[in-house]
Amino acid sequence: MTTMTTTRARETLTREAGNFIRAFAGSFWRNFAISLLVALVVSGITAFAARAELRIRIDEGVMEPVPIAIPDFVAATGNNDVATGLAEVIRGNLERSGLFRPLDPRSFIETTTDINSAPRFGDWRIIQAAALVNGQVTMQDDGRLRVEFRLWDVYAEQQMVGLQFFTTPENWRRVGHLISDAIYERLTGESGYFDTRIVFVSEQGPKTNRVKRLTIMDQDGFNPQFLTNGRYLVLTPRFNPTAQTITFMSYLNERPRVYIFDLETGREEILEGFTGMTFAPRFSPDGNNVVMSMARDGNSDIYLMDLRTRQTRRITSDPSIDTAPSFSPDGTQITFESDRGGSQQLYVMNADGSNPRRISFGEGRYATPVWSPRGDLIAFTKMSGGSFGIGVMRPDGTGERMLTRSFLDEGPTWSPNGRVILFTRQAPNGPTYVYSIDLTGRNERRLLTPGEASDPAWSPLIK
Amino acid sequence: MSDTVGPLPDDAPYRGLTVSAILHAGIIVLTLITWPRFMDIPEPPVELPVELLPVSDETNIIPMEKLEDIRPPEPEPATEPEPEPRVAVAEPQPEPEPAPIEEVPPPPTPNTEPAPEEDLTTPTPEEAPVEEVTPREKPRPPAPPAEEPDRRSEDDIIAGLTDLEDEDRPRDRAPEERTAPADRTTQGVGAQTGLTVSEIDSFKQQIAPCWNVPAGSRNPEELVVTLRVRLNRDGSLAGMPEYEDIGRVSSSGPAYRAAAESARRAVIQCAPYTLPADRYDSWQEIVLDFDPAAMAGR
Amino acid sequence: MKFKFIGVVAAALLAAACATKNTDTGGGSSGGDSTGAGGFVGQLQQVGDRVWFDLDRYDVKPEGMAVLQAQAQLLASYPDVTVRIEGHCDERGTREYNLALGDRRANAVKEALVSFGVDRNRISTISYGKDRPECGTSDEGCWATNRRGVTTAAGGAGS
CATH class of the missing domain: 2.120.10.30 (TolB, C-terminal domain)
Structure with a gap:
């Protein structure tokens, strides 16, 4: 909108400048006036060129669900049901929010086996995941479940959140909601609502x-x-x-x-x-x-x-x-x-x-x-x-x-x-x-x- | 000149007089200032740039270390401020069995008991070289940018016909209708840009599909994010886009941080960019203001 | 008009049902005269136990007033009977508003009965809003049927 207005103002003024020039045509001052105009314009440009900085306002974008990859969590001690269930809970929550598009796990190239090493970001960029969630479930000796996860910014190649939870095994769904909230909060900047x-x-x-x-x-x-x-x-x-x-x-x-x-x-x-x-x-x-x-x-x-x-x-x-x-x-x-x-x-x-x-x-x-x-x-x-x-x-x-x-x-x-x-x-x-x-x-x-x-x-x- | 932009409105002569007078006065004043350079000027430009880009609020660059610097190809230090280690404990929720009102469902509130501090710091990345920043497969903008020459000439005619009358165009028109306003504007929108309006629009169209606008935020006007982007000649990123105001990113709360990261992802994701190769000087460094306000509430 | 007719027919059928029930069970103590409990309920069905309202209105229409006058006369001959007026609405309103509107309708019926000489202490009201419809389909005929005030025996008519 601003661009349009600017263009219009500029063209109007250009036109008026033309009139102005024509008004002086043939006169004694003609050449001098034109030179003056030229001087004015170009010197202005030269002055700005010294601190030339291309500044662009980006006011157009999309409002589309963020593609996010959430592989099944790693079952470090064999709790496969919980490990896949957690990923499903998180995918479901984020998908229903309408702000995220969990990617089909069958499209994943890298198989996460160790969440303590950085992902191969390139593999995730190929499938156009903007974010990646890696998690792991471990049954501890005290009978409690330990769930840890990391949220990665695939393009910036850095970790955004890393948290771990301890809970009784039957309460794992709630951990899935808490993790969903943490992901939602970090990526949208607003508090989540899944643990509700x-x-x-x-x-x-x-x-x-x-x-x-x-x-x-x-x-x-x-x-x-x-x-x-x-x-x-x-x-x-x-x-x-x-x-x-x-x-x-x-x-x-x-x-x-x-x-x-x-x-x-x-x-x-x-x-x-x-x-x-x-x-x-x-x-x-x-x-x-x-x-x-x-x-x-x-x-x-x-x-x-x-x-x-x-x-x-x-x-x-x-x-x-x-x-x-x-x-x-x-x-x-x-x-x-x-x-x-x-x-x-x-x-x-x-x-x-x-x-x-x-x-x-x-x-x-x-x-x-x-x-x-x-x-x-x-x-x-x-x-x-x-x-x-x-x-x-x-x-x-x-x-x-x-x-x-x-x-x-x-x-x-x-x-x-x-x-x-x-x-x-x-x-x-x-x-x-x-x-x-x-x-x-x-x-x-x-x-x-x-x-x-x-x-x-x-x-x-x-x- | 005026012939190319269409007939003048009826009151044009009077307006012309006024503007002439103003221009006249302006020229005299400016001549005094710029006279010394007079003789150096080789070519008369055809356009008077009248609008300067507004100075942003965010030009106070705080010279501090970058929040997350992945540019060095070395492994990331484990001491990065990012990871917020936290430990939470969740207790069971009530059982799902239907309960008549006489029955007492278990307490729904979990007790959060303090647990030993445990860190989940960022693991050492195996690979984080800056070259990897550019995605291998870049999503293309849905609409072709205006750099295609044959399309442009056609649009140019339309732009010339409609530009002056149609200032209230709806902003959500198809992109190609918007990209063509003024190719005769060879010196660009602001004196300092060196890119035409079309080229700038083209660039915006290249970023737009990658920028997921923080929509529905309460105060989108407070979420303007400014990024400094350095580009190689081929349009690829010459490094991680940098926040102009890193202090604001780290201190303004989760909404601003999310907006900032979303803008940065957009720049990375949509690179490389197609820009006029002959004017690399003018775009090798670009400052981008991501402004979600215009998209909000749509 | 059609629905009013249906209502009358329904009322007649209900009355018949009640009358039948009365003869089945009423052979014992309370006798067959006009003071029996079944007698009141049966006669209430005969004179009409309900009135209908226009959309979003709670003023009793003239034909409704005739019904309520007959109810008042009936109540005069059963001085021990107390009644409860139910106010109902159609589904084309929000729940809370309809609860309030149902209360208005029930009270409009109550005030009409009082104006015909019934002691107001014999009349209680309850609103069901749109949550106890008599007709379950989504059309104007059904909605007209559901916008109703119903007089029911609350005490002194059965025990």
Whole structure:
């Protein structure tokens, strides 16, 4: 763009210079003027030539997955299953992120046998790997597994990361996630999200008699675990900041209320103190409060409960539907949806309820705003033209961008690094699944859940 | 001259007067400065360069040792600051068995117990000579660069017709449409470059397919990476590209480091470059500003 | 219109089913007169246990008001019966909003019954949002069926 402008300015000026010269043509000063012009131009060039430096702004590139080679790890003590499994876990994680393209191991030329010597980089450049991961698994005498790996920059020919982990053998998948995080962090500069879990609602049975169960699993779909038995309806689970507790809505005993579920003890506890239905809960960033809606006499407002004192506080008191509250990561503001203006729209207010202002102004209805963990964006559901989509906008309402669209997409949740969004997608007359979309709007895919699933929530990084 | 760029707009005479006056004044002033050189000038150039390239923020080269120097063919020293040795211990996660709510799933949080410090330093590379830096198989740009002569003449006509009117061209046009703006610009975009706009665009097109832009970053405008690249006459790298501000690379955090390494990989991966052989002097050393802002959010 | 008709037919069928059940089990103690529990449920089906709403609306339509008036009259003759109003929505809304909208609908029904003389302490409400649809396909007819407020016997009608 700059180049174009420059060219234009230059050509315009060249033209004007021509006019100028012509104006002097035939005059007494003609020769002198031309000489002068020449002097001006060339001397300028000469002056610059002394410090000639070709400087070029590179503003074009590609946004393609980085080709990365991840050979099976070396099994130093014969643990071949773990050695290949680790490489598979890492390949799967990186591939699903959409930012990496793990290369087919059959294309590899060099066979890694010793991760403590440098790779033959040329062999990896031939297959166009930008990065190489070499790893090794050793069963120690104390019964623990030792996993070490090195990440190599194939073009710069240097090691980028070298780490080792010790763990119990049955826990090897988690090491694979930790290694994936380390690779992702080093190559993208942003924190990884592979050592995380996802809580969601498993769905079974016909639409008119759906069995819904709270379910938790690793982000790659492994280790699924039901947390409720399906005899009562459960909705909208969300993690607390330490990933130890889940708040959700439950119809246990036909009493629709917000509950919290302690993953450590397995205990499910109702948040008492409300005279009406409570729903749409979410933790505050410090984990000490749950913000939610309470419906009473046909009016839904936003409330806050302090989990330590069990005191409740009303945040909004508008005769409209105020729901789906979500804190900003610094805890000072809350975004929510309201139909106070006549239709569902997004608002932001201070955490005490003051200064509510509308931030959505596009065509259609907006719902379920969720503040990004890095604070720069709010994800939402937008309904317009008979379809539902997931989009993002800045907290001041600018920069709206739609990432997905279908018959029914709703309920976004952010990955802990703010790069990926999970959401529920229901096909018309079809199944309901959880999908993921990258913030660039590319790389949409279905989350690996054991069956139909809805209402996902991504855990923060497990510390 | 003006005839070759198309008809003048209606208000051109007035604009011409104004510009003439400005030029006139400028010439008088500059003549006073440059007069002593007057007699040395052999050839009149046909073009007035009016725009200087902006001075970057990053010209403060901190003279310190390179972060990772692989140029010497000797094995790498094991004391390189790179490897961040760390030891982590992971504890089991809960078992996957379905649990009714009465049952207590095991604690999900692992305890990280301190373990003895163990290093994973960089092993001694068997081979890291600088000659190996150039990849044997270089991915070619998807679009042919503008150095192909026959293509260029055709594009040149288009450029001459459209350049002045069409300043709001979308930036994501096909590369060949963008590479041809002005071959008559024989002295290049800035006085100091010595390459034409087409040649610079061609170079950019040669790097573009190798540069994986750090997309979706929160503040892409803060991730501008400046590399100093030295080239051989055949367009291959004469050494590892160097960061202009190595201190920034090592201290600005993981996002900047990742952006810096991605830019460096691009330069290495896409070498050798095709540049006008007769002007090797002007491109044997190039400073590249990798600016992801324009690609962000796409 | 068609769906309302289907609804009426469905209600009639349900009523018939309940009546049958009543004769099967009700031969014992509680007698056959109008104070029996099955009697209320059966008659509720006859007058219509539900009203339907327009898209994203929670005002009871005139034909719905007629149904609720009949329900109120029925409740007047069963003074021990308490009812619970279920508010439901179609699937064309987000989950949280539909929970709130279902609550609005249930309360609209409740207020209508109160306006027809029913003691508000006899009426409770619950919203199921879009999570307990009666019809499982994705078309306008189905959605219209699902946008409903349903009166159910909560106490004093069976035990």
